[in-house]
Amino acid sequence: PQRFEPEATAGDVATQLATRFDARHYRLDLRRAPMLQLVHARDEAQDRWVAILLFHHMALDHTALEVVQHEMQAHLMGEAAQLAEAVPYRNYVAQARLGMSEQEHEVFFRQMLGEIEEPTLPFGLAQVQGDGRGIEEVTVAVDDAVGRGLRSQARRLGVSAASLIHLAWARVMALACGQEHVVFGTVLMGRMQGGDGADRALGMFINTLPICVSVGEQSVDEAVKATHARLTGMLAHEHASLALAQRCSGVAAPTPLFSALLNYRHSATQVTEALLSAWSGMQMLSSEERTNYPLTMNVDDLGDGFSLTALVESRIGAQRICDYLQVALRSLFEALEQAPQTPVQSLPVLPQAERRQLLETWNASSATYPHDALIHGQVEACAAARPDALAVRFEDRSLTYGELNARANQVAHHLLSLGIRPDDRVAICVERGLDMIVGLLGILKSGAGYVPLDPAYPAERLAFMLQDSAPVAVLTQAATRQCLADVTVPVIDLDRAEWPEASLGNPQVAGLDSSHLAYVI
Secondary structure, eight states: OOOOOOOOOOOOHHHHHHTTTTTOOOOOOTTTOSSEEEEEEEETTTTEEEEEEEEEETTOOOHHHHHHHHHHHHHHTTOOGOOOOOOOHHHHHHHHHTTSHHHHHHHHHHHHHHHOOOOGGGGGGOOSSSOOOEEEEEEEEEHHHHHHHHHHHHHHOOOOOOHHHHHHHHHHHHHHHHEEEEEEEEEEOOOTSSSSGGGOOOOOOOEOOOOOOOOSBBHHHHHHHHHHHHHHHHTTTTSSSSSHHHTSOOOOOOOOBBEEEEEEEEEOOOHHHHHHHHHHTTOOOOOOOOSSSSSEEEEEEOOSSSEEEEEETTTHHHHHHHHHHHHHHHHHHHHHHHHHTGGGOOOOOOOOHHEEEEEEEEIIOOOOOOOOOOOHHHHHHHHOOOOTTTTETTTTEEEEEEHHHHHHHHHHHHHHHTTTTTTOEEEEOSSSSSSHHHHHHHHHHHHEEEEEHHHHHTTHHHHHHHHOOOSSEEOOOOTTTTGOOOOOSSSEEETTOOOOOGGSSSOOOOOTTTSSSHOOO
């Protein structure tokens, strides 16, 4: 134990203690034992002692913490002599090393992940080696009726409640990253194959491994059973390494295979007279966890109900993620109960308040716009009325409406000089930035329809799109020119083109209106 001396003028002692040892800036030294540290302080103002228990997962996981609490309780009740002998961690190490071979692990994960070529990065969160800063934590209880309903449906289908939770989380992940086959980390206890006494040992047992769940056209009944089969199959591989599992996918390191975790844990506590007596006069003030992953959902199975704790980057919002999972759990329960053939991909996730905000509040506008106004015509009007107003910004560069319109005019006049006419097609293969907006607007001003070619596409796909769309010209940049091979139509390099001074004025294309190709696609 370590004594902490609070400052008499710095306010509440418990707050001082929590602030001083906040995991956002305080770290246990992993090079030195122990990985468990108790810091205590005297709170004279409230006539009490306060303490904070710091530990790393290398020493304790959720189960091990319960073991420590049980041993503390035994000492408090004078029953320490009845405690079983401590189980050495080396027993578990031997069991894990003598268990299933790497080849067997590899067969399992290749079968599950072999066709996964795109990482699952919800909300674009890709940093999986963070330091816990900026992580927001929120805990909410699952509605009791939904919790009971989920357990009832799990019994009907002969699966675990954890399988339903995993499927609901997969549905949230699918919408957060726009994928049908999602991969996220699931935290395994590591004690199922740990040998005798593994449930009483301290040390690093938990293991995070990827699970792939399909959230597509299959019915919710079928999806629950498939998820359950995958989870039960993983139990035999709970000691496999994450590095091995990632190598079995089509996502090459250092790109992470996933950036979100689901930690389902059994946290039911039986309150007895002995328990109340042992801890009389003591209370838990708060608890916090930190992780290097940017999005973690802890689901505590409390025996009767469930509790959700989200640890999420604050710009996304922990409460928001809890709300998503709450809606997904309710919609999954209702579908299983009332319409088990419902496609899992149709399960709602957005709360009503956010759905209303997206569809109604943010779409509410008192402004009226002409239905047949052309986009480039509206830009030209803004350029005439407010030439110095900011039109577009990318990173540290920007263009006013006057500058944007003038540069787009140069592109349009050049295209018109090549013989471009309304309903022709012009391909554009540029990186995201100001030139992309200039190029798109210039194409529209010429009357043509644009064919977007993403430089990140495989060469074969770009070649097919060029052949299939048959553009009469292609806009590129120096950085993207090499993406286009064997192009037989004029190629305009936006980085190197030299435009005549006369091309700054608005082009006039006879007969161009909202019925042409560029405005109906």
